[in-house]
Amino acid sequence: MIYYKLTIPGFNQYKFAWAEMTENANVSQDFPKCPQCHEPVGVSYWLPPYDIVLKQPKKIGDFVGGVIGVDLIVSQNFKDKYLSSGLTGIVSFIQLNIVKAGVSTKKEYNILPLWGATVEITYTQVDYKKMEVTWFSEPEENICKLCCPGGGGIGGTYEKYQKIVFKKETLTKNDFFIPINFPGNIMLSQNAKAFLEINDFSNYQLVPDYEAKENIYK
Numbered sequence: 001m002i003y004y005k006l007t008i009p010g011f012n013q014y015k016f017a018w019a020e021m022t023e024n025a026n027v028s029q030d031f032p033k034c035p036q037c038h039e040p041v042g043v044s045y046w047l048p049p050y051d052i053v054l055k056q057p058k059k060i061g062d063f064v065g066g067v068i069g070v071d072l073i074v075s076q077n078f079k080d081k082y083l084s085s086g087l088t089g090i091v092s093f094i095q096l097n098i099v100k101a102g103v104s105t106k107k108e109y110n111i112l113p114l115w116g117a118t119v120e121i122t123y124t125q126v127d128y129k130k131m132e133v134t135w136f137s138e139p140e141e142n143i144c145k146l147c148c149p150g151g152g153g154i155g156g157t158y159e160k161y162q163k164i165v166f167k168k169e170t171l172t173k174n175d176f177f178i179p180i181n182f183p184g185n186i187m188l189s190q191n192a193k194a195f196l197e198i199n200d201f202s203n204y205q206l207v208p209d210y211e212a213k214e215n216i217y218k
């Protein structure tokens, strides 16, 4: 079975809109935690109001990039089709409030609603050894067996890896998921990939797990 790493082009793509939080965004002190060691396995929760600023808003894709307090920003079209698709793994949608688009207000661009989507963090684990990882900071000793290495704050930070490999016995049935020891990485099943393609959604990239390399210096 092949899985695909989803990435959304952000601020340097010059094609589709991307988003930022406002300066007075409300960020919680709370964050997704490992159920075993209670260390962080994701970034802090974003609290209302869910205001965003859209940059380069001329063309808005079905996915909107940017560093923001949700895993994905998606179009109304994506949300509607996902909800009737039978796919699994997106656990919530929150409606975002576009307070500014480009240099003007949103009215000029007649923007349809955008939604913040949260992807489930599953117990699925990646196998860093098989991924030929090089650590930027080495995992500490006696780390949690569930979210480490790779998560939990003391589980180390990768510098590079050559591919993504899962521990097979931990694989989820979700179509969209974040592995618990691979924070911030959204993985898709083959069915989810087919769903994106059939619906011709715009502004995303999928890389098969066996080709998904990473190097934080590149």
Ligand SMILES: [Zn+2]
Binding pocket: 034, 035, 036, 037, 038, 039, 144, 145, 146, 147, 148, 152
């Ligand atoms: Zn843990």
